[in-house]
Amino acid sequence: KSAPSIPKENFSCLTRLDHNRACSQVAMRCGISANSVKNMIIWGNHSSTQYPDIHHCKVNVQGKDVTAFDAVKDDAWLKGEFISTVQRRGAAVIKARKLSSAMSAAKAICDHMRDIWTGTTEGEFISMGVYSTGNPYGVPEDLIYSFPVSIKDKAWKIVDGLAINDFSKAKMDATAAELVEERDTAVSFLGSTAVT
Template sequence: MNAPIILLLLDITPMLPVLEGVVMELQDCALPLLREVIATDKEEVAFKDLDAAILVGSMPRKEGMERKDLLKANVAIFRSQGAALDKYAKKTVHVLVVGNPANTNCLIAAKSAPSIPKENFSCLTRLDHNRACSQVAMRCGVPATHVKNVIIWGNHSSTQYPDVHHCKVSMSSGELACFDAVKDDSWLKGDFIATVQQRGAAVIKARKLSSAMSAAKAICDHMRDIWSGTPEGEFISMGVYSTGNPYGVPEDLIYSFPVQIKDKAWKIVDSLAINDFSKSKMDATAAELMEERDTALAFLAA
């Protein structure tokens, strides 16, 4: 992919001086495909004729804030951004929501942009996907590129389910199923899942800030795969709109599934066997998403 890029950066008015600093840094990178950077506080400028929109900003949870208060604040943000996309962006725009709670924020943005297909909206669970690949790779002593077809099911939250039942690991002895490569079922069903689920909190505890470089890399991976497609026989994780899916996930949710991408269109991988262990964890994260959705939609209707 060698298309030239015009980058539009939107922020609130008080942050424009800081945004100018970001523009300077982008210019100083001398990126070969970057043709222009436009910094603005105006939605009509930022969303005009977009091919891709990456919605990073959201209201972070503050001390003492209940989850319903967080959802209420983010409904206002993503209703506005969804409406701006509906009004100004191309109808073929691909929208990636990163700001948390990403799945529900993505659903609100999609519902606020009725003229854009819901299939064009996705939320970022690639960071969790990459974390899962890395944990398996370190355990097996191989590069992360030797691990494929892990799955993140459900919500980008601590209820997500990192699933390696269909994962393959390339070892010196050949390609093995993940459970055969790791040879530690109790770790894969216990500490591995907890580590991936809680990795974001661990990063915050260590560096006093949320994930930055790894999140940026995951965004790049996600958008690259939308534009370039996934390799034959491989799938990645994306939060996408649930409707008539093969795994019994309730409809009208943004839920992370294994997907394959071709010609900028994703398709849920529908032939995977799901055991009882996996199904219980998939249902638990779906239940959390339904509760989030119902709370957020009540605010949207108010």
């Protein structure tokens, strides 16, 4: 809104930290490297409403790609504690260390920028907050919202065609509602500070 001359697709926000944390949680649960967890999705806001979605996640176990559900073998954990742990991980790190999680954030920034620069592997996607307009998942327009994206030639594209179940849709809608509220509050401040 404040920089209309810059193309909207040039803006992105960092949900890679949350993405990396979600991959690490699944990897630790399976006793494997986080590099063996692919296609994790963080939907929505970088806040406690974000939704770490493993429904399209693949885990490489002993050289074979399986679903996260098959690898973890604990649906209750994946739909409960896993989600809340990822949502609150930043606050938990700060509380435990009495310091910020700056190193993991720096690593996430490097991952985010590397993928913009070099692209994503064919058939794989990462999480990135991007401008929502006419997206395939019913997210309100005019938000910066985290989606699964693939990147090629330094341009991101929202991965479409992923099946979304009712559980996921409810989580996605909740984080979108929070972002709409934040957007509307920010826009109201912009309007109230305008010089007349």
